Amino acid sequence: MPGPLQGIVVLDLSRVLAGPWATQALADYGAEVIKIEKPGVGDDTRQWGPPWLKDRSGRDTAESAYYLATNRGKKSVAIDLAHPAGQDLVRHLARDADVVVENFKVGGLAKYGLSYADLAAVNGRLVYVSISAFGQDGPDATGPGYDAMIQAMGGLMSVTGVPDGEPGAGPQKVGVAVADLMCGMYAVSSVLAALLERQQSGLGQYIDLALLDTQVAWLANQNMNYLIGGASPSRQGTAHPNIVPYQAFATSDGFLMLSVGNDGQFARFCAAAGRPELAMDPRYATNRSRLAHRRELVAVVQEILQAHTTAAWLDRLRAASVPCGPINDLAQVFAEPQVQHRGMRIDLPHPTAGTVPGVRNPAVFSRTPLEYRRAPPELGADTDAVLRDRLGLQPARLAELREMGAIG
Numbered sequence: 435m436p437g438p439l440q441g442i443v444v445l446d447l448s449r450v451l452a453g454p455w456a457t458q459a460l461a462d463y464g465a466e467v468i469k470i471e472k473p474g475v476g477d478d479t480r481q482w483g484p485p486w487l488k489d490r491s492g493r494d495t496a497e498s499a500y501y502l503a504t505n506r507g508k509k510s511v512a513i514d515l516a517h518p519a520g521q522d523l524v525r526h527l528a529r530d531a532d533v534v535v536e537n538f539k540v541g542g543l544a545k546y547g548l549s550y551a552d553l554a555a556v557n558g559r560l561v562y563v564s565i566s567a568f569g570q571d572g573p574d575a576t577g578p579g580y581d582a583m584i585q586a587m588g589g590l591m592s593v594t595g596v597p598d599g600e601p602g603a604g605p606q607k608v609g610v611a612v613a614d615l616m617c618g619m620y621a622v623s624s625v626l627a628a629l630l631e632r633q634q635s636g637l638g639q640y641i642d643l644a645l646l647d648t649q650v651a652w653l654a655n656q657n658m659n660y661l662i663g664g665a666s667p668s669r670q671g672t673a674h675p676n677i678v679p680y681q682a683f684a685t686s687d688g689f690l691m692l693s694v695g696n697d698g699q700f701a702r703f704c705a706a707a708g709r710p711e712l713a714m715d716p717r718y719a720t721n722r723s724r725l726a727h728r729r730e731l732v733a734v735v736q737e738i739l740q741a742h743t744t745a746a747w748l749d750r751l752r753a754a755s756v757p758c759g760p761i762n763d764l765a766q767v768f769a770e771p772q773v774q775h776r777g778m779r780i781d782l783p784h785p786t787a788g789t790v791p792g793v794r795n796p797a798v799f800s801r802t803p804l805e806y807r808r809a810p811p812e813l814g815a816d817t818d819a820v821l822r823d824r825l826g827l828q829p830a831r832l833a834e835l836r837e838m839g840a841i842g
Contacts (some may be wrong), residue, residue: 437464438802441551442629445472445527446508447515447536447675451475451581451611451644452565453619457535460625461507462804465533469505469811470524470822473512473842476813477501479786482627482763491785493823497810505810506782511821512814512842519840521546523770527826528560537565540575559639569644579645581611588613588649593656595669605669608755617648678724678736681704682761692735693757697721698758706754707738753801782809814842 442465445459454469454477469532472476483498510821514520521794525547528534536543539555543549550562567579582636585591595606625642632638645685655668659675667675674680679700682691685796697720699715712734717727724731738830739747744760751758762770768779777794784790790809797804821827821841835841 435802437462438806439463439465440800440802442466442533443531443772444468444533444535445524445531447524447534447538447548448565449537450479451504451614452617453535453537453563454479454622455615456565456625457508458506459506459618459622459795460533461808462797462806463801464804467508468527468824469508469510470513470515470533471510473814473815473839475515476510476623477505477513477829479504480813487784487787487790490788495786495814502790502810503576504790507808507812509808509816509820510811510814511817512659513817514726514840515543515546517838519835519838521548523825523835524548525553527555527820529556530824531557532559532629532784534560534562535565535621536563536614539571539578540564540566554638554640554665559627559635561624561630561641562638563641563643565617565621565643565645567645568793569647570642574646581608581613581645584613584645584649588646589653589656590649593667593669593675595667596671598669603669613645613649616652617643617645619649620651622660645835673728673732676725677721678728678731681732683736683739685739686742689761690739690747691737691759691761692742692751693759695757699756700724702753702754702757702835706750706756709734709738747754780806782806784809785812785815817841822841 438594439460442460444457444460444465444467446453446467446469448457448820449471449530457467457469469477476564479501480496480498483494486494487497487499487502493749513523515524541549544552550560550564553560553562566575567584568574568577585594586605590613591607594608595604596602615791621641621643624643628639628641655676659667660666670681672682677695679692679694682689692703694703700718700721701710704710704713718724718731742750748758748760761767767773773779780792780794781789782792791811792806794806795804818832821832827835832841
């Protein structure tokens with residue numbers, strides 16, 4: 435069976451992370467994704483190395499690991515959007531596209547005649563997504579923005595990091611660009627919603643997505659802790675603001691993450707730890723009381739867990755159905771039997787490297803399984819084929835366009 439988005443054509447005018455992350459997911463789902471890149475330069479992230487992909491002889495290629503993380507399954511077409519002929523090519527490609535995703539500065543594509551209004555005039559069924567730092571309107575709309583500053587401005591860093599008064603206290607950003615990644619996933623879901631609505635109306639529409647809006651939205655329970663409780667949540671390190679004990683603890687030889695989510699799990703933890711009386715102590719019997727006595731309980735749990743190794747505790751607590759896990763580095767992640775069983779690592783054929791590794795989409799479809807056939811493309815690898823097959827351009831015209839600098 436083909437993927438669930440078989441037949442959907444996506445014109446990807448985005449670069450770096452949020453947009454490419456979205457269009458990679460759409461490609462995973464079976465859409466044909468045509469990535470438009472500047473000739474000779476390409477997506478900014480192609481140069482964001484090291485590390486670089488190695489060719490068959492062990493030499494660096496022109497493709498960074500960062501670029502390879504976000505562009506699987508796409509076709510690369512090198513078109514210069516600043517060239518009038520290049521703009522015309524994109525408009526013609528948009529005639530038969532279903533989706534456009536772009537992350538230029540606000541109004542950046544209008545000067546090329548490639549705004550939503552421009553493209554909707556030639557294709558009323560087009561779903562057009564603009565991703566920007568702050569959205570298409572408002573006092574900050576024209577300002578630049580990157581993930582780390584959005585994590586800070588959007589509140590995430592205020593609840594991430596070691597609490598005040600403890601060694602190493604201070605705000606921290608998350609170790610991956612989660613504002614970009616979450617914005618990309620909201621882009622995917624909004625595209626799918628718009629395509630579903632189009633089946634009823636026959637019309638496309640414009641989707642305005644902002645990194646800041648996304649970051650504010652997905653603070654989830656922390657938002658509600660503030661909106662209901664009236665106090666801004668503080669940094670808790672690895673601890674949970676609403677559940678205790680739910681944090682990383684030191685063992686005799688390392689660390690483990692203990693994630694006790696309810697009173698029954700706490701009772702099982704106490705029994706497995708040889709301290710069943712703790713579950714009957716009025717200070718700790720319920721989560722409400724454990725929250726009120728967080729400091730005392732955490733100290734007790736820490737003393738208990740330091741008595742044995744991480745592996746010993748994992749065996750004991752898992753046998754008692756107490757949620758817990760090791761704090762793995764990435765080598766350990768990909769060595770985890772469950773991760774290997776689920777086939778999270780994939781390897782795709784690559785023209786210069788032989789193969790390129792990747793990580794599969796986490797969605798598993800029962801009837802329309804996802805297939806991974808195309809490695810992230812080399813710059814301009816599909817220019818001639820796409821313009822020939824989709825626009826009917828002949829070799830002479832392609833050579834002419836290349837000579838004038840409109841394509842690469």
